[in-house]
Amino acid sequence: MSDTLIGQTLGHYRIIDRLGAGGMGVVYRAQDLKLGRQVALKVLPAGSSDNQEAIERFKREARTASALNHPNICTIYGFDEHEGQLYLAMELLDGEPLDSKLSGRPLDMRLMLEIAAQVADALDAAHTEGILHRDVKPANIFITRRGSVKVLDFGLAKLSPEYRRSRRHLDASHETRIEEHFTSMAGTTVGTIAYMSPEQARGDEVDPRTDLFSFGVVLYEMATGRPSFPGSTTAVVFDGILNRDPVPPSSLNTSIPGEFDRIVSKALEKDRSLRYQTAADLGADLKRLRRDSASRQGVIPAAASAISPDAATVVLPSGSQVAVGSGAGLGVGVVIIAAIAAGVGTYVANRGGESTVTELAQQAAVTPTPLVESPAVNTANPAAPPPAPAAPPAVAPAAIAKPTAPVNGTATARPTGTAPATAKPAAKPVAPAPAPVVSRDAEAMQRLEVARAKVANNLNDQALVDLKQIMVDYPGSRAGAEAALLSAELYEKVGRTDDAMAALVEFESRNAGDRRTADSKLRRAMMLGRVRQPRAQFQARELLGEIVREFPGTPQANAALNTKLKIETDRKNLKEIDPVLKVDVPAVMVTLRTIIEQFPETPQSMAARNRLAATLSAIDRHAEAAQTLEDLGARFPGNPMEVWFRLGEIYERRLNEPAKAKEAYAKVPQDSSRYAEAQRRLSRR
Known part of the structure; x- marks a missing residue:
């Protein structure tokens, strides 16, 4: 793409200057002539107009990013074509990408955690919609001058397998081929090699945990200024990703706490079943560390x-x-x-x-060695006070002359007129300083820090013994609660699921009012959900339901609903009474209604309405499906789900209402792959 576009107008955007270029497009600063604002305009590079795969990838970025409405994801304003030139209008950002900010140097701990927490929120929003980024790296993380974070470039994004299977109504051209996540049009790896997950490197199917591994690589680089899997060739990098563990970040940057080592280690697990399962879980740990680090910053422990x-x-x-x-x-x-x-x-x-x-x-544990000799104790009469020191002999007020060295063994001469030299009186014994007072809470937290230090150095068995003792010695304390949660984390890491669940149950029973109870129940439900037995699945759904009822509208409720959806999707025979239809329906319908109720204005609600409409149609409740699609189209007019074409089909083929069908077909947007078909149907008599 030449810079002859500068000064030209595409649609209602006048191009001002060029901001940058990449393999998948050139980005310009442009003026929105309708709204009077400046935007970033991304256009396909020269030579791509005949490349169908490049065009589809460009369109996919537009559809994917426009479906996500989140403060940490770059906002898409529009997508159009002008005289054969495709362009994408998006939010114009003022700042710098994370890779420029790093430049081989670690970030300040507080800044790093702030950036990381926002990236985790953005990934959680995308994954909630079933969208995988697949190219999480510093170059795609933008830091604005006001400190907010924006995740960029969804050109490699795809629907997660579970989400894709639940949306069979989508046109095949909107899908990403399984093998496409590994090779692109030029035969190069899709995504950046150094930030790939093991499953990407192997060419396996990917899911949201793939993005979490890549994010773990970014966390490592932010903390150390170095790549986690360095190498001069692709083979060396792949070998590191597949077979080697990086050294803990704290060994390269001593300001990094052990808890951050643990977070990165879990994010970089080769086995994705041991990795963080959701971006929400990873984000919660980062935010907790940010809170704890802020509370400790600049405070010297009282005992020290x-x-x-x-x-x-x-x-x-x-x-x-x-x-x-x-x-x-x-x-x-x-x-x-x-x-x-x-x-x-x-x-x-x-x-x-x-x-x-x-x-x-x-x-x-070494026995203390006295620095000052203690006065003798009268063993015959322990009650008697220690003897007072002897009074020193009187010394004349005259100055005492310094003695001269003896000559030939004779006594030292003393100047006449001076008093005899006397020995300097011994100093009185100094009473030892009183021991510092350490509160039970401070003592408990100090013991917890020792346990965390052991965890950071992979002394897990010793740490578990310490943590269990802390739970016994300090029940109901903050340290006891943290010890229970950390114990559960360690047990889960080594595959001792029953012990992990027992630690979480103990935490919940002793800390009923703790806000992390929802996190604990969610972790238990996820452990149970991995057990492919009916009773375990039933218990998992019960726990997830408790979270949704007890913590409505929270991130934990959001994660619980998504996990519940997965279980119910896998087990299609599960039935519940629908609160609207008052009849037995697939349990997934009730969960979808709960998502819509608790998160009405979110992209997740948009996806839930879409799936609810498809489920209603599948059980021949076409009128209710049509109403759901009407609500979806009205509430989310820019959605990428072909709502109006599907609605037209329901009115035309299922409900025999041709007038309403034509109204729906008339609303199909021009950039839709079904636009031509909708126009053909409108032209019929």
């Missing part, structure tokens, strides 16, 4: 700040000793534990693993 350098000394190298003032007692022991928890990541990284967390914990 109460100890002076002379009161406690911790020497970390192997074989070292710990010397502690005799008055420190238990309080100092707790301080040492906190010091280990705070410094274990940095220390192990800097020493190349010379000492393990176990060694450090053993050092903390």
Whole structure:
């Protein structure tokens, strides 16, 4: 595409200047002559007008992105064709892409978590609509000058397999071939190799967890400034993606907490069944870490700040000793534990693993060595006070001369007129400083940090013992709740599902008012949902229903409804009483109605209405299906689901209402693949 387009007008957009170019289009700044605003106009590059696959990919980006209405996804204003030139009008952004912001350097922790949380929200919105991005990478994440994040470029997006199977009414030309996710028109890999998931690299079917792996690679790069799977050739990179685990981010950037290591490690699991299952789960962990990091920022633990350098000394190298003032007692022991928890990541990284967390914990148990000799105790009469120190001999007020060195063994000469030199009186014993007061909550959190440090260093068995003890010693505390959740995470990671569920049940029973109860129930339901047994599936649906009823309109309810839909789609024999029709219907219909009720204005509601209409038609409730499509078209006029053509078919073929059929056909947009057919039907008498 030449820059002769500058100054030209496409539709109602006048092109001002060129912003950039890529393999799938050239982007210009343009003026919307109707609304008086500036937009970004993306047009196909030169030579693509005869390439049907490039045209379909361009159209797919327009359809996909326009179906997503989310503050962290670039807004699509329109898609049209002018004299054979396809163009896409979208939101004009002021800022820079994430890859430019990184440039080989890690981001500040607070900024990184803010960006990451917004990207997770955007992916959650796309996945909720059954849309996979398939090319999550820093170049497709844009940071505006006001700090908001926009996910760009849905040109490689496709419908997830489950979503695609549930929408058989879509025209085949709107589908992406299974094999297309691996090779494109030029035989190159679709997506960017360094950010691919193992299943993409193998050419397997992909699902939302594919985007979460790619996002994990981005998280790693934001934290370290380095790629997680480096290599000079495609083969080397693929080998890393398929067979190797990157070193923890905290070993390259000592400001990274162990919890972030855990999040990245889970996102980069080779086995997607062990990976984060939803973007909502990943986003919740990132937001929780952001909250906890903000609460700790700039705050020195009370126990640590109460100890002076002379009161406690911790020497970390192997074989070292710990010397502690005799008055420190238990309080100092707790301080040492906190010091280990705070410094274990940095220390192990800097020493190349010379000492393990176990060694450090053993050092903390060394018997304290007194720095000041304690006064003798009268064992004969323990009640008697210790003897007072002897009074020093009187010293004349005259200055005491410095003694001279003895000569030939003779005594040191003393100047005349001076008092005899006397020994300087011994200093009074210094009373030991009182031990710092550590609250039970602070003590519990310090022990939790030690457990987290062990998790970060893959000492999972030791960490589980510590976490279980914290749950016993501090029931109902924040640390006890965190310990239960972390235990469940570890148990699930090693495949001990029953133990993981038991830890979550304990968390729910002891922390009924905790807002994370919904997350805990959701995790249990997902574990049960993976068990292909009727009883487990029944229990999973019951738990998901509890979440929807107890936490309506929340992200957890959203995730629960989507999981419930998947179970009910797989088990078509499940029936429930429909609250509107008052008859037994497929259970999926009731769940779709709940989505529409709790999330009425969301893209998820748009998809639910679309599927509800198809389900109603399948059980011969065509009038209700037509009404559902009417509502869908009115509420979401820019939807990509061929609503008006389908509605026309129902009125024409099922309800025998030709007038309403013609009204529907007349509303089919010009960019629809069914437009020509709709016009042909309108022209019939």
